[in-house]
Amino acid sequence: MASDCLPANDNVFGPVVQGCRSGFDFTLMFEQTILSIGPAALLLLSTPPRLASLLRTTRKTISTQIRILKIVAAMLLAGVQLGLLITWAPSPSTPATLPSLILSFLSALAVLLMSVAEHTRAVRPSSLLSIYLLASLAFDVVQARTLYLRNERGIILGLFTANIGIKFVMILLESRSKRGYLRTPYNFYPPEAISGLFSRSFFWWLNPILTTGFRKLLTLDDLFRPDNNLLSKKLQETAKTNWGKYLSSGRFALLYAMFQCVRWPLALMIFPRLCLVGFNYAQPFLISSAIAYVSQPTGSQDENDGYGLIGAAGIIYLGIAISTTSYQHQIYRATTAFRGSMVSLIYAKTLQLQAGVYDEYTALTLMSTDLDRLTLSLQAVCEIWARLIEMAIGIWLLERQLGWICVAPVIIVAASVYFSSRVSLLMGPRQREWVVAIQRRVGMTSSMLGSMKSVKMMGLSDHLFEILQGQRIREIDFSKKFRHMGLWRLLLSFIPTILAPLACFIIFAIEATVNGSGRLTAGETFSSLAIISLVTSPASDFLQSLPQIGMATGCLDRVQNFLLAEPRQDDRLDLSSTSPSGASAVETENEFELRHIPTSVLTSPAVVVHSVFVRPSATSPIVLNDINFEVNRGSLAMIVGTVGSGKSTLLKSLIGELKCERGTIQVGKRIMAYCSQSSWLPNATVRQIVCGISENEDAEWYQTVIRACAFDQDILELPDHDETLIGSRGVTLSGGQKQRLALARAVYSRCSINIFDDVLSAIDAKTEILIVDRLFGKQGLFKKMGSTVILATHAIRHLHISDHIIVLGTDGNIFEQGSFDQLRSRDGFINKIIRQPDILQTKAQEITTIATSSKIPQPVMPKALRGPTANDNNDLTRRIGDLSVYKYYISSIGWKIALVNGVTSVVYVLSANFPQLWLTWYADGTVSSLALFIAIYVAATVVSLGTIAMVL
Helix, strand or coil: CHHHCCHHHHCCCCCECCCCHHHCCECHHHHHHHHHHHHHHHHHHHHHHHHHHHHCCCCCECCCHHHHHHHHHHHHHHHHHHHHHHHHCCCCCCCCHHHHHHHHHHHHHHHHHHHHHHHHHCCCCCHHHHHHHHHHHHHHHHHHHHHHHCCCCHHHHHHHHHHHHHHHHHHHHHCCCCHHHECCCHHHCCHHHHCCHHHHHHCHHHHHHHHHHHHCCCCHHHCCCCCHHHCHHHHHHHHHHHHHHCCCCHHHHHHHHHHHHHHHHHHHHHHHHHHHHHHHHHHHHHHHHHHHHHHCCHHHCCHHHHHHHHHHHHHHHHHHHHHHHHHHHHHHHHHHHHHHHHHHHHHHHHCCECCCCCCCCHHHHHHHHHHHHHHHHHHHHHHHHHHHHHHHHHHHHHHHHHHHHHHHHHHHHHHHHHHHHHHHHHHHHHHHHHHHHHHHHHHHHHHHHHCHHHHHHCCCHHHHHHHHHHHHHHHHHHHHHHHHHHHHHHHHHHHHHHHHHHHHHHHHHHHHHHHCCCCCCHHHHHHHHHHHHHHHHHHHHHHHHHHHHHHHHHHHHHHHHHHCCCECCCCCEECCCCCCCCCEEEECCCCEEEECCCHHHHHCEEEEEEEEEECCCCCCCCCEEEEEEEEECCCEEEEEECCCCCHHHHHHHHCCCCCEEEEEEEECCCCCEEECCCCCCCCCEHHHHHHCCCCCCCHHHHHHHHHHCCCHHHHHHCCCHHHCECCHHHCCCCHHHHHHHHHHHHHHCCCCEEEEECCCCCCCHHHHHHHHHHHHCCCCHHHHHCCEEEEECCCHHHHHHCCEEEEECCCCCEEEEECHHHHHHCCCHHHHHCCCHHHHCCCHHHHHHHHHCCCCCCCCCCHHHCCCCHHHHHHHHHHHCCHHHHHHHHHHHCHHHHHHHHHHHHHHHHHHHHHHHHHHHHHCCCCCCHHHHHHHHHHHHHHHHHHHHHHC
């Protein structure tokens, strides 16, 4: 009590007060020095740089009453602190009283300035103010208790209590989200970006989406907008800059570049991870104190100690929860940024590579399999340094508890690390073989899925299924070699957890018996178990991370080699900068106009090919030899020839995808529209595919293009018209629809030169005639625009509309070229394949008949009247689950094997946890025989190791 306390008791640093207040309090000197001066000084040191940073930004909020309330509360806080300074300064209780009061008053003024600046110039509540107010509030409560027990003067107690109340109100005000009064565009930021410290620590910002998911099935529209720092555009810019900076840094260039991309999330992870280490190692002390407390006789227990243990447990386990989620959240942000940066680099490189250097599925494998392993390895790397710290601290604590016996787990861990590193060396080559097999299987599967309708029409489903199943079996065979090494790695990672307690306690028991010393108490036993667990658990994680890092080096090399591949060199030359010929497209703000240009300009060339030799890839032989031709502006040139004659190779050389071995290609415009035989179609809407993701969409031109490509009727028959998602690679469309959609995308670009590779091959005859008439014909859209068109085709009945025909021979040369009339009169390729003149000309009456007899689209039935669809059934499965999936997994494993695995897992859990109970019986004397103790302990450990090996 107060009468028992002398001023000298509180004038020492302590920290625990001696001789009064039941010994369950800090000294006032300690509280004012550490709990008052410490937070105030840190705030005053942090305020100037934070204020300078805020003042360099623009205002982000509008004026509201919340701002006034914050100012009033901060002014009241400063007033209370000034009152305490005036009242308490004349008669300070300790030498630290006056400095603490002065710094507290100055910190209150800093809170006022920071509150105003943070409110107006930051999008989220101030983390600095939240931390200071929360810490100082907790410390002030402790100090208020001390002042109350000291029977301090009433005015001081009143002001101190008011100080606590004001800080509590300020915490509520400063932690409020600013969503309601943020200016544009900040009010559209995702919840995480504008959430305060407490909301982010407890993930309260996720509550809206969890509530939405509880009420209905989540869709993409329900998800939050990504954080600005995780947007693909920003990640791509950062990754590109860093990759260019470290490009010449040798083998680890990509590693350095990616570290720069994720360094801030990794840096923010360090502090909460260190906090987690501290909280984890506070557990053995808590366990020891709790066991000692409950072991006391009922009457001799001090209630204050019990309350202290409750408070300590709450602080420790709440701290573990918050620090764990905080550091893992930063790790996941880092891995997300890492994956986004890598994907952007790989994707950008695919657009720069020369055709034929890599197959089209290499990038897909790098973005999936390799990046999956790299992200897992990044998480492992983020844990290594912390695991080493945890092991070092744990060994030190174990030495204090058990003495020299602490070397036993060290030896076990060291041996496991050695053998695990040897296993890691064997995993790399096996992983590379497996990844190559995955790439082959994924490529074949993707090709089949992209042509599923054609596969079914030709009755090849069963045959291709057998081929893919064979590839899957081949992949599994390669994976077994890798997985066997993985099983050894996992088994080695479990050895420290299982053997370390056995070695420590058996050695200690033998030593105690030989020396005649006492057994471990229950408190010492459980605290030692906790410490051993804190040593072996990070050791186990460390052992598992070593092979992951070893595997990551191979994946990193694969990605870096891909990024370092020689880019495509555009060796095309520019023709004279004559303006486009023919009818040109003149765009105004609200219309699209076709303007006629004099015919004299039409004779100027748009493409000139002179003595060109081309090979389809760097390792392939030359397939085009001494190619020479010209294509005039505004003309239609058709390239024909047998299969394998090099038509596609020639077109790729015209667009700059393939480099000429010899000769030159001159073009009027380097940017060309190109449509291949199998075009890439993203999973987007029809309108987005044609127009692109752009706000400057030309609706009138879009309708013109859609009609010219004969896709207007197809759009009307789609469920959501041109807002229908076509699926991955256009899986919901037919082959002809996909080809016409890709054609429309190329036409919409309005390029002066257009290159098409057999775009009419997958289109039915009637639709083909419509497209040729509306797009390529004499009165077609390209002629009206004056665009140059080069079309490789097998549709010989349309040759008569071309201005120039190029016939490629089987030897890679131009067999013949010229106008249709010229070639028709010669005894050449064109004359031989054309025997019936009537086939060559499509009469206007036939075109009119086809156009008027086209199927009139039926009105689309409302969704509510269509009945359940496949998507609806999938949504139902998402809501109630699908037991058939688990049945399929179990049936694939085999019911007997699944049952044995389940029983073995139960036995492992029992055998792994039984030693803790056995140790308790030995410590309290229930088991007195040392031989029996060792025998049962060893037997349980052997069973545990055996069952874990069987489970793996």
